[in-house]
Each structure stands twice: as structure tokens, then as C-alpha cells.
Amino acid sequence: MATLLTCCLSERDKSQRLTSRDIDRRLNRDRMTFRRTVRILLLGAGESGKSTFLKQMRIIHGVDFDNEDLQEFKSIIYNNIVKGMRVLIDARDKLGIPWGDETNVKDANFVFSFDGNNKLDDHTFLQYVEPMKNLWNDNGIRTAFDRRREFQLGDSLLYFANNLDRIGQLNYIPTKDDILLSRKATKGIIEKILHIRGVPFMFIDVGGQRSQRQKWFQCFEGITSILFLASSSEFDQVLMEDRKTNRMQESCFIFETIINNKSFVNVSVILFLNKMDLLTEKVKAVNISDYFPDFQGDPHNIENVKTFLLRMFDSRRRDKAKPLFHHFTTAIDTKNIERVFRDVRDTILHDNLKSLMLQ
Ligand SMILES: Nc1nc2c(ncn2[C@@H]2O[C@H](COP(=O)(O)OP(=O)(O)OP(=O)(O)O)[C@@H](O)[C@H]2O)c(=O)[nH]1
Ligand SMILES: [Mg+2]
Incomplete structure (x- = not known):
């Protein structure tokens, strides 16, 4: 029957059918790529280091600046x-x-x-x-x-x-x-696809300043993982936006809304306590308990300060059943980010494979 039909088709019909089969094949391939694509959303307050992290991804994965x-x-x-x-x-x-x-x-x-x-x-x-x-x-x-x-x-x-x-x-x-x-505040949503060991990774970089945050929800669908960046050296600084709110308080507040958001129950959220180089310098001279009176320990001991900051973020989570994945990072240090990303990538790929197999 199929042969009969085919022989009755004109050359034009045949070529159209071929094209439509090609399109189907292409759509299927696109669908597969879409499903395989790992989508990583970078979130955090303004100046926390999101765009710097994305620059490192380009550098580490050999996508040079022209x-x-x-x-x-x-x-x-x-x-x-x-x-x-x-x-x-x-x-x-x-x-x-x-x-x-x-x-x-x-x-x-x-x-x-x-x-x-x-x-x-x-x-x-x-x-x-x-x-x-x-x-x-x-x-x-x-x-x-x-x-x-x-x-x-x-x-x-x-x-x-x-x-x-x-x-x-x-x-x-x-x-x-x-x-x-270098510093240029992000306005809007920047998407960058990098192929890492044959897997397409899409990094989504958004602006973190208050005026930019209403755009975040547009990127919430189909996310594999969220990297939440917080600038750990900003405990004694106030926001650029209103010049009065403590930057660390603001960062914790944003983290709280993201980590407890129902849309992300199946999304791994990884906290990056960033700007460790600046924090290490700062604690030598500045006493964190002047800004956070609940701090206990030696304010000039970097390990004590790191533990305190991590606990402060962790305490904002309602669901304590899962552990909080975290890293202490210096986003301007390529070696540091290479090591951290290797770890993050393996965790994300493992989770992604599990969810692909369940589909
Ligand atoms: N010393 C130091 N500087 C950093 C670090 N991470 C980022 N920076 C610097 O901090 C500034 C702000 O970083 P961005 O990556 O632009 O911050 P962002 O989160 O993208 O900011 P928005 O786009 O406004 O949301 C830049 O000048 C970076 O070079 C770090 O770990 N250490
Ligand atoms: Mg940015």
C-alpha cells in the first residue's frame, strides 16, 4: 500500500514529505537537546559575583574573548x-x-x-x-x-x-x-550555552539589584540548579540601592525567599559564600560583632566568621531534611572556581541523569 501511494505521489509531494520528515527528525533532536540541557540559574544580590562566575565559565571552558x-x-x-x-x-x-x-x-x-x-x-x-x-x-x-x-x-x-x-x-x-x-551591573537576562564534556550547559545570569529582581521569575521554569551567590565580605556595608539596608541582611533575605520557594523543591540550590579573599583581609581589621551582635567566637578568626555566616544562611531554610550544599569561593580566582565547579558539575549531572531516567 505504501509503495502504491508513494508511486502515485508527484515529485513535488515526495520532496515535501522528505522535508517534513527532516523537520520531524530535527524537532526530535531539538527536544532531546532541550531535555539534556542543564540549566543553571545564577542568583544573588547586586555585586555578589554572578557575572564574574559566568566569565570564569567561559575562561575555564575555553570560550575566549574576541x-x-x-x-x-x-x-x-x-x-x-x-x-x-x-x-x-x-x-x-x-x-x-x-x-x-x-x-x-x-x-x-x-x-x-x-x-x-x-x-x-x-x-x-x-x-x-x-x-x-x-x-x-x-x-x-x-x-x-x-x-x-x-x-x-x-x-x-x-x-x-x-x-x-x-x-x-x-x-x-x-x-x-x-x-x-571589571564591573558592569547586569540589566536584563543573559543566557550563555557552553558545551561541557558533550553536555550543553545553559547559564542564566540576571541582574541582582532591587530594580532587576522582578525579572527573575521569568527564568524559573525548567531549571536544573540554582547557584546562589552571596558576597561574604559585605557584612559592614549598606546597599547601593537605598544606602541604609545592611548588604548581608539583604542577601540573607533574598536567599530565604529562594530556598523556601515551592517552585524549587526539586531544584538543587547551591550556596556560594563568595569574595573569600576580601573577607579574609577584612576580618583582620573589622569586628563582625559590631554589625552582627549574635556573633560568638573570635571575630578576627576567619574560620569562626565563615562558620557564623554559613549558619546564618542555613538558619533561613525551612526544610532541613536535605543538607545545604555550599562552597566558600573567590570568583576572581580561576583555579578556585575550576575546582568548585568540578564538584558542582558532578553533583548536578548526577541529579540530572537521575531525573532524565525517571522521565
Ligand atoms: N575581590 C573579589 N572581587 C570579586 C569577587 N567576585 C566578584 N568580584 C568583583 O565584584 C564586582 C561585582 O561582580 P559582578 O560579577 O559584576 O556581580 P553581579 O552579581 O553580576 O552583580 P549584578 O549584575 O549587579 O547583579 C566585580 O568588580 C567583580 O570583579 C571575589 O570573589 N573577590
Ligand atoms: Mg551581573
């Missing part, structure tokens, strides 16, 4: 440095800190006149380099920098200021470290 990316990062880095310096100039003034050297006022006025909305090209940036070096050497600016928890300054200015000689060269090209330390 020339266009490098130019874009260069512009972001220029902007980070000049804007950061402007913040310090303003803070020195508002905090009433005297200049180390009064003759730096001229340089301060010049740098402060930079319009933050403008994109900096090489030539314009170079004009700011010498004035910024003078300012960075000024005692008044350094005192303002030491009091940075009292205002809003990105975490990477110290690194960039210490590398100003190199970055201020005309033929400057950002290194991997420069890229990892």
Missing part, C-alpha cells in the same frame, strides 16, 4: 577607574578629610569634571592617568579610601589603581584578571 569583547572590557575598565576616582574625590570632600597635598586640587577638579555618561576612548583616558596617579598618592584620598564602607565604591578600585601604569599605556589590552575584576 577582539570586540576586549574593546568592550577596555571601555568598562576605563570607566570603572575614572568613576571610582571621582567617588573618592567626592567622599574626601564630604567626609571633611584634609588634602595630603593641596596642589592636588587642580587634578581633582579635572578628574571630577568627567561626565560619567560618556564613553572613554584611549586618548581621553590617557589624559586622566597622570592626575589619577597623583591623587592615588595623596594621603587625603587614601584616608577616604580606607573609610570606603561609609560610601559606595566598587571592590576593584584598589586593583586597578595599583595597575594604572600598565593600563595607562596606549597599546593596553585587558588581561584575564582585568576582565574578571
Whole structure:
């Protein structure tokens, strides 16, 4: 019958049937890829390190930054440095800190006149380099920098200021470290697919600032795993958004809503207590019990502080039947993230395989 039918079909019908069979095959393949795709959602407050983690995924899995990316990062880095310096100039003034050297006022006025909305090209940036070096050497600016928890300054200015000689060269090209330390707040939803050992992994990066969080729910369906990042060094800082809420409190609050959300009962949520490098430095000088009076132990002992922070997040979970997967991370450190991700990947793939077999 089938043969009879086929022989009665015109050449055109035959080719259309072939095409439709091809489409079916393609759809099936897409469906399989869709089911096999591991979807990892990155969540956490603003500046917790989500986009930095995604940059590491690219670096670790060999998806290099092309020339266009490098130019874009260069512009972001220029902007980070000049804007950061402007913040310090303003803070020195508002905090009433005297200049180390009064003759730096001229340089301060010049740098402060930079319009933050403008994109900096090489030539314009170079004009700011010498004035910024003078300012960075000024005692008044350094005192303002030491009091940075009292205002809003990105975490990477110290690194960039210490590398100003190199970055201020005309033929400057950002290194991997420069890229990892650069900062641009995420707006919207960024999806990036990477093939890791033959398995498609989709990383979904969202903006963590308050205004961005209403977009999160759009990404909640079909998620395999959530990596929740919290910046552990921010226990003495307030939010950029309202300049009064403690950043660590905000982060715990967001974690609480995610971890207890019914949509995620079958999703593994892994907590990353990030910025361990900054936390280790901070606890040497700052007493966490000034901000969290329930802290018990030695406030200058990093292990005591890590245990306290982990318990604080853990205490927000209602369902204690499952253990809380967690890692202490430094997202700018490729080796650290490589090791942590290997562990996370195995856990996720194991869980994913189990659920695929159940389907
Ligand atoms: N020193 C240090 N800096 C880090 C670490 N993780 C991230 N940063 C820096 O912190 C800043 C903010 O990181 P992002 O990755 O942009 O943060 P985000 O969570 O994507 O922020 P939003 O997009 O606003 O939600 C960047 O300048 C990073 O280089 C870390 O472990 N240590
Ligand atoms: Mg981001």
C-alpha cells in the first residue's frame, strides 16, 4: 500500500514529505537537546559575583574573548577607574578629610569634571592617568579610601589603581584578571550555552539589584540548579540601592525567599559564600560583632566568621531534611572556581541523569 501511494505521489509531494520528515527528525533532536540541557540559574544580590562566575565559565571552558569583547572590557575598565576616582574625590570632600597635598586640587577638579555618561576612548583616558596617579598618592584620598564602607565604591578600585601604569599605556589590552575584576551591573537576562564534556550547559545570569529582581521569575521554569551567590565580605556595608539596608541582611533575605520557594523543591540550590579573599583581609581589621551582635567566637578568626555566616544562611531554610550544599569561593580566582565547579558539575549531572531516567 505504501509503495502504491508513494508511486502515485508527484515529485513535488515526495520532496515535501522528505522535508517534513527532516523537520520531524530535527524537532526530535531539538527536544532531546532541550531535555539534556542543564540549566543553571545564577542568583544573588547586586555585586555578589554572578557575572564574574559566568566569565570564569567561559575562561575555564575555553570560550575566549574576541577582539570586540576586549574593546568592550577596555571601555568598562576605563570607566570603572575614572568613576571610582571621582567617588573618592567626592567622599574626601564630604567626609571633611584634609588634602595630603593641596596642589592636588587642580587634578581633582579635572578628574571630577568627567561626565560619567560618556564613553572613554584611549586618548581621553590617557589624559586622566597622570592626575589619577597623583591623587592615588595623596594621603587625603587614601584616608577616604580606607573609610570606603561609609560610601559606595566598587571592590576593584584598589586593583586597578595599583595597575594604572600598565593600563595607562596606549597599546593596553585587558588581561584575564582585568576582565574578571571589571564591573558592569547586569540589566536584563543573559543566557550563555557552553558545551561541557558533550553536555550543553545553559547559564542564566540576571541582574541582582532591587530594580532587576522582578525579572527573575521569568527564568524559573525548567531549571536544573540554582547557584546562589552571596558576597561574604559585605557584612559592614549598606546597599547601593537605598544606602541604609545592611548588604548581608539583604542577601540573607533574598536567599530565604529562594530556598523556601515551592517552585524549587526539586531544584538543587547551591550556596556560594563568595569574595573569600576580601573577607579574609577584612576580618583582620573589622569586628563582625559590631554589625552582627549574635556573633560568638573570635571575630578576627576567619574560620569562626565563615562558620557564623554559613549558619546564618542555613538558619533561613525551612526544610532541613536535605543538607545545604555550599562552597566558600573567590570568583576572581580561576583555579578556585575550576575546582568548585568540578564538584558542582558532578553533583548536578548526577541529579540530572537521575531525573532524565525517571522521565
Ligand atoms: N575581590 C573579589 N572581587 C570579586 C569577587 N567576585 C566578584 N568580584 C568583583 O565584584 C564586582 C561585582 O561582580 P559582578 O560579577 O559584576 O556581580 P553581579 O552579581 O553580576 O552583580 P549584578 O549584575 O549587579 O547583579 C566585580 O568588580 C567583580 O570583579 C571575589 O570573589 N573577590
Ligand atoms: Mg551581573
